[in-house]
Amino acid sequence: MSEILVLVDHVDGVVRKTTNELLTIARRLGEPSAVFIGADVSAAAEVLKQYGAEKIYVVDDTDIKDYLVAPKAEVLAQLVEKTSPAAVLITSSVEGKEIAGRLAVKAESGLITDAVDVQEGPVTTQSVFAGNYTVQAKVTKGTPIITVKPNAATPEAVDGAAAQENVEVTVSDAAKAAKITASEPRKSSGRPELTEAAIVVSGGRGTGGNFEPVEQFADSLGAAVGASRAAVDSGWYPHSFQIGQTGKTVSPQLYIAAGISGAIQHRAGMQTSKTIIAINKDEEAPLFELVDFGVVGDLHTVLPAATEAVNKRKG
């Protein structure tokens, strides 16, 4: 069986859940080989083995981490050359998509981004035009390079051989032209990761800047908190929590929008959620057109009462 390269998404050796999803998808297509770029693979190796990596290519080069995107694309291009994989899978993140783009040019290979499913072929499924269309696509030239959205698969624990191989790479001077001169890790909110959460509660203009009812209701449900662009632009909530076209795309089991009218740009980020609930004072809010359940009312009174009701039911 041919190898499928999976670029490991990790923060200082801590593997992100999306990587386990990619390994699970890779197993459908061939033999998963993880590509770990960074120092100290030991903790990551355990996780990668647990989710079925047959091989782990370890690339530990100090020239990589201080520069943006380009060196990682060079590393992958060299590995593609060396291993002739049947596909390369990368997380659909800001960085992942850019690495994939450069890799596609280098490897003269077709690229598909933002797959929400990948099946044998590989044939991908994407959700486009604000979730109004579903598209199936395949790569027709070179090595299929596919970036995959979070939650595209449920990670399956399968013991892999996880044979480690250290790979020497050369990073060109050209790839070291954009330097990362400072980096501040994202602070954890203590809540589930927005793109990975099963339930998301988000607030918009209707919060008037007070996110406390949104956060408390989210906490009663063990949910992540999101925000509309209007709320972010008003400075009420950090941009890293923005849901929509220019923020995160979420597809949780349950999405609850409080005080969000539902412009197309917002719908683009949440329309594929399984169940959708909206709370809004304005009964004309467009979001009510696509909800499974809606409450016309003031979120400042509905949410605290609902929080109390949920907590009471949980006993």
Next chain:
Amino acid sequence: MNIVVCVKYVPDATADRHFEDDNTVDRVGVDGLLSELDEYAVEQALQIKEKGDGSDEVTVVTVGPEKATDAIRKALQMGADKGVHVVDDAIAGSDALATSLVLAEAIKKLDHDLVICGMASTDSSMSVVPAMLAERLGLPQVTFGSEIEVDGTSVKIRRDGDNATETIEASAPLVLSVTDQSGEARYPSFKGIMAAKKKPLETWSLSDLGVDAGQVGLSAAWSQVVDTEARPPRTAGEIVTDEDGSGATALAEFLASKKFI
């Protein structure tokens, strides 16, 4: 400095966006406009020019059908100096790889110290063309800037990545992409709209760029859309009006009935 801004003409997101029989996006039958996210790129170019010594020039480039001229026109109205429209029937159906190839060849023909792009298009939203341009042009990639500082030839951005907020620095010439957090884009003024009519707008074909028609278009794409399907519209469910706490009770009951609590 010579600033080249890459813009895309996209189908209006509020219109009925759809696919043609050959699974390409209908770019002609649906009203289009300058991609909203590219307005931020034009805005940053104009701000850099306004802070400069007056010698900076902003050129807007687009690759697209005849109607894509509208996107350039809008950028000229905002204040860009001149426009280049690469239009050729052979380009229709191109993937991001071919589009980046055509754009890169067009940029090579122009003096360029800064190449500025938006963070993504509002239609395909792949976010890969700036990285591909940097790769093809052999220029530093300084992308997803939410705050941009230009000092002489040095460029510094704040990049809100997935796991961290980073500071990225490089020297021009380079490829810069900017997010919708970089600063509100201006509206064209009446004066700007009038002035735009007299600004130079060149039209280039593939042969002007030395690009072979066989390298671009639907038949040369390295990926293929095999099927498109409209998602069944969601139908509105139950809507209740809150009266003295009834909304919260109904909401909790709904959540319990769906086993979320």
